[in-house]
Every structure is written in C-alpha cells, then in structure tokens.
Amino acid sequence: MLYNVLIIDDHPIISDAYTSAFKHINDSDSKIAFNITAVSTSDEAIQQINKTLEPSSEAIDLVFLDISLPPSSDGTILSGEDLGVQIRQLMPNTQIIIATTYNDNYRIQCFLQSVKPDGLLIKNDINKEELITAIKTVLSNPPYYSKTVLKLMQKLISSDYTLDKIDRQLLYELSNGTKMNELPSIIPLSLNGLEKRKRKLKEIFDIPDKDDRLLIQIARTKGFI
Numbered sequence: 356m357l358y359n360v361l362i363i364d365d366h367p368i369i370s371d372a373y374t375s376a377f378k379h380i381n382d383s384d385s386k387i388a389f390n391i392t393a394v395s396t397s398d399e400a401i402q403q404i405n406k407t408l409e410p411s412s413e414a415i416d417l418v419f420l421d422i423s424l425p426p427s428s429d430g431t432i433l434s435g436e437d438l439g440v441q442i443r444q445l446m447p448n449t450q451i452i453i454a455t456t457y458n459d460n461y462r463i464q465c466f467l468q469s470v471k472p473d474g475l476l477i478k479n480d481i482n483k484e485e486l487i488t489a490i491k492t493v494l495s496n497p498p499y500y501s502k503t504v505l506k507l508m509q510k511l512i513s514s515d516y517t518l519d520k521i522d523r524q525l526l527y528e529l530s531n532g533t534k535m536n537e538l539p540s541i542i543p544l545s546l547n548g549l550e551k552r553k554r555k556l557k558e559i560f561d562i563p564d565k566d567d568r569l570l571i572q573i574a575r576t577k578g579f580i
Contacts, residue, residue, distance in 0.1 A: 453470060
C-alpha cells in the first residue's frame with residue numbers, strides 16, 4: 356500500500372529523521388511504501404494542501420507537523436497549530452502526528468482540543484524506534500502519545516481552562532506592540548472582553564496583573580507565541 360506523506364518542519368535534520376523512519380518501515384515490509392514531500396514553511400505547506408484539494412490529486416494520508424512554525428506571509432496562520440486545525444478541517448481523513456519541543460500541559464491541552472492529532476510526540480522523547488512505533492500505530496490503530504505527553508495528560512484532568520485561538524491571537528498582537536485599545540478592530544471581541552482574557556492569562560501563568568511584558572515572555576517560552 357502506498358501512503359502519501361507530508362512532513363512540515365523547518366529543521367532539515369528532523370525532516371531527515373522522519374524520512375529515515377519511513378524508509379526503515381518500507382525496508383522491513385515490501386507491501387508498504389511512502390511517497391514523501393517535505394516542506395519547511397507554513398506557506399509551502401498551504402500550497403501542498405491546496406494542490407491535494409484539486410480533483411485530480413491524491414489525498415495526503417499522513418502529516419508530520421511541527422508546531423514551532425513562523426506565521427504565514429498573509430498572517431492567517433500564526434503557528435503549526437493553526438495549520439493543523441486547517442488540515443483537520445479541509446482533510447478530515449488525514450492522519451496528523453504533531454511533534455513539538457513544548458512540554459507545557461496547557462499547550463498540550465490546546466493541541467489535543469484544537470487539532471485532535473492522531474499522534475503527539477515531544478521531540479525530546481524521539482528516537483528512531485519511537486518514530487517507527489508512532490508511525491505504525493497511527494497508520495493502524497491511533498492514537499499514539501509519547502511518554503512525556505502521557506504524563507502531561509494526567510495533569511490535564513484537573514485543568515478547567517483552555518487557551519483558544521483568540522487567546523493566542525491576543526498574545527501575538529501584544530507581542531508585536533499592538534495597544535489594547537487597538538485590538539477590538541483586529542480581534543472580534545470588545546475591549547472589556549479582551550481585558551478579561553488578559554487577566555485570566557496572567558492568572559494561569561501566575562504573573563502580576565500589571566506586568567504585560569512578563570506575560571509575553573512567559574507565553575513565548577511556553578510556545579503560545
């Protein structure tokens with residue numbers, strides 16, 4: 356069986372590691388083959404996705420998705436998470452494996468709820484055997500979560516708040532220097548609603564109420580920007 360694979364990662368070494376894992380699976384089972392395309396930006400990924408939506412094109416069976424992607428040139432995609440949501444909407448039958456360096460339980464919660472990945476790996480957990488197991492599991496009996504993800508998921512049981520796209524857009528605009536009174540023209544919420552969201556974010560990250568600068572620093576460290 357031939358699987359069409361799209362690798363979206365801006366680190367060539369990581370992409371090569373994924374490709375090597377696919378080759379190992381192919382070498383060990385002649386009945387399985389992979390047609391692999393690798394891209395390194397959101398814009399390139401969007402182009403590939405649009406190609407597969409054309410009537411004469413073959414569907415993408417599996418996507419390896421890096422979350423730490425720069426925004427698209429038109430600003431509609433802020434990160435790999437947004438790209439994953441778009442892939443899930445446009446190609447619901449495509450299997451998605453997220454690979455990320457972020458190991459914050461709120462961030463993991465966002466991935467699980469927004470993208471609903473078939474596999475979720477923390478890059479520090481990854482080795483060749485882990486990749487091979489993840490790919491085989493996702494293709495045959497998903498989901499697959501690496502060991503750090505499983506530990507973080509245990510912490511999510513007690514969590515009662517999820518950071519959504521508006522929260523992340525708020526953080527993104529603040530990081531770019533946008534003033535709060537300018538945000539209602541960019542984000543579809545009132546100024547009061549946005550202020551409430553910012554206060555809630557500071558509570559989550561345990562940041563003093565007036566310290567917007569620290570909020571941005573912590574949000575960037577945790578991968579929300």
